[in-house]
Amino acid sequence: MNLFDIIGPVIIGPSSSHTAGAVRLGKLARSIYGGSFHKAEITLYNSFSKTGKGHGTDKALVAGILGMNPDDEEIRNAFDYGKDAGLEILFQHQNSNRAYHPNTARIKLMGQNGVMSIMGCSLGGGRVMIIDIDGFKTEFTGEFNTIIVVQNDKPGIVAFVASYLAEKNINIAQMKLSRKSKGDTALMIIETDETPPKSIKVDLKDYDGIHKTIVVPTV
Amino acid sequence: MSLYTMQQIIEAAEEKRTKISTVAIELESKETGLSNTEIKEKMTCNYNVMKDSVSHGISKIIPSISGLTGGEGFNLWQCKEKGLSGETILKASSRAMAVSNINASMGRIVAAPTAGSCGIIPGVLITVGELLGKSDEEIVEALITSAVVGKIIAQNATLAGAEGGCQAECGAASAMAAAAAVELAGGSPTQSGDAAAIALKGIMGLICDPVAGLVEVPCIKRNSFGAAQAILAADMAMSDIKSVIPIDEVIKAMGEVGHAMPVEFRETSMGGLAATDTGKALEEKLMKKE
Numbered sequence: 001m002n003l004f005d006i007i008g009p010v011i012i013g014p015s016s017s018h019t020a021g022a023v024r025l026g027k028l029a030r031s032i033y034g035g036s037f038h039k040a041e042i043t044l045y046n047s048f049s050k051t052g053k054g055h056g057t058d059k060a061l062v063a064g065i066l067g068m069n070p071d072d073e074e075i076r077n078a079f080d081y082g083k084d085a086g087l088e089i090l091f092q093h094q095n096s097n098r099a100y101h102p103n104t105a106r107i108k109l110m111g112q113n114g115v116m117s118i119m120g121c122s123l124g125g126g127r128v129m130i131i132d133i134d135g136f137k138t139e140f141t142g143e144f145n146t147i148i149v150v151q152n153d154k155p156g157i158v159a160f161v162a163s164y165l166a167e168k169n170i171n172i173a174q175m176k177l178s179r180k181s182k183g184d185t186a187l188m189i190i191e192t193d194e195t196p197p198k199s200i201k202v203d204l205k206d207y208d209g210i211h212k213t214i215v216v217p218t219v
Numbered sequence: 220m221s222l223y224t225m226q227q228i229i230e231a232a233e234e235k236r237t238k239i240s241t242v243a244i245e246l247e248s249k250e251t252g253l254s255n256t257e258i259k260e261k262m263t264c265n266y267n268v269m270k271d272s273v274s275h276g277i278s279k280i281i282p283s284i285s286g287l288t289g290g291e292g293f294n295l296w297q298c299k300e301k302g303l304s305g306e307t308i309l310k311a312s313s314r315a316m317a318v319s320n321i322n323a324s325m326g327r328i329v330a331a332p333t334a335g336s337c338g339i340i341p342g343v344l345i346t347v348g349e350l351l352g353k354s355d356e357e358i359v360e361a362l363i364t365s366a367v368v369g370k371i372i373a374q375n376a377t378l379a380g381a382e383g384g385c386q387a388e389c390g391a392a393s394a395m396a397a398a399a400a401v402e403l404a405g406g407s408p409t410q411s412g413d414a415a416a417i418a419l420k421g422i423m424g425l426i427c428d429p430v431a432g433l434v435e436v437p438c439i440k441r442n443s444f445g446a447a448q449a450i451l452a453a454d455m456a457m458s459d460i461k462s463v464i465p466i467d468e469v470i471k472a473m474g475e476v477g478h479a480m481p482v483e484f485r486e487t488s489m490g491g492l493a494a495t496d497t498g499k500a501l502e503e504k505l506m507k508k509e
Binding site for chain 2: 001002003004005006007008009010011012013014015016019020047050051053054055056059071073075076124125126
């Protein structure tokens, strides 16, 4: 913790969890989708649903999806920007779902990469966590550069990616594997200290069993 | 080396015959690798955002997103010369509410230490700085002093309303502002510690009970009280009134009080003002608007 965590950050109010955190969740969803999209279906859960309107959580999520930062004064006009960009936005509400954290949102994006569903929660003080991508359980915060590798669940891929990163002098801070069932598709989530090389998607593409690599920059 | 108590920081400053901000800058520089100038420049950026939010908030009535509040800072600013509380308190209090109004309207603010308590520190430091004719650089240094007090509170108690109630947000901000005001007014590091302790004791036990879960009622007015109390605490400390309980013990006690608070009183909107007939009726009305 440094002094600028105490006096700072600069954010758009009124709430670090319900507004600034929501912008970061939207921005993460945008990076995870990694392509252009024309429709967003957003489900707000629990406190996000109950107090979201007064906190501007809905606008904040859309602002993030559009790529705005948590200190952008245009967040309040996010719906207009969405309209101008031709983005169709739908909201759904689930007021009390005990299975989820009080401040949870599911963001479903539809566009050039098909449909992708990203779920995250706002933990307080603007910190967030992505907890689910297309049904795969995840746990990453956007505080690190994050590499997501969509792959077959088979031996050797983790070692290949790890040695690739070692070769590029990229240090792994955290790592998690998630699969729905044995031998099926799996998701490898790697949080790194350094910025991954721009060529990573191409470099990993041809390895047998790797479907796709997504790079999510820090938010 | 990290310092974990206010006493350590106060002693370091007294020993070197320097200000708490000087010690804080040195420590921050060691921990982050940023130079003294970089630290001051970074804090100046935050200070500039504070100044903007203050001047915007007192210039007109700005309604909140929910429509529940708006114009509190502007209204009090109109009676700063004729009010009963005296010009310094009235200016600091209206500026504090003005920043809270900006926050509630989805404007840009500096979390200080949180969004809910974002008005107190700018309200106090801009007003005291203006009263004493201080330079921006001196006010930025005072901000650094407030930050180090906040850091100690975060390390040894909490700054989150959900963990410790309003005392952890507005109480901490008031203590941080009081210590910084003393430094700005030329008081000693020891007096800064006493001022922080006196301010925190004044708000100890305050619950977090926002109506409809929004950072508006009673948060905006509590920012005003936090600012007024910080200035009074600074004056007390500089008239050599000591805090009988040392600042580090007050901080620890605040944390313990927070943890002992029932969950109803920790930002859940299940108790206090949020659970009154009017509070519940407002919540229902706002829910219907959704």
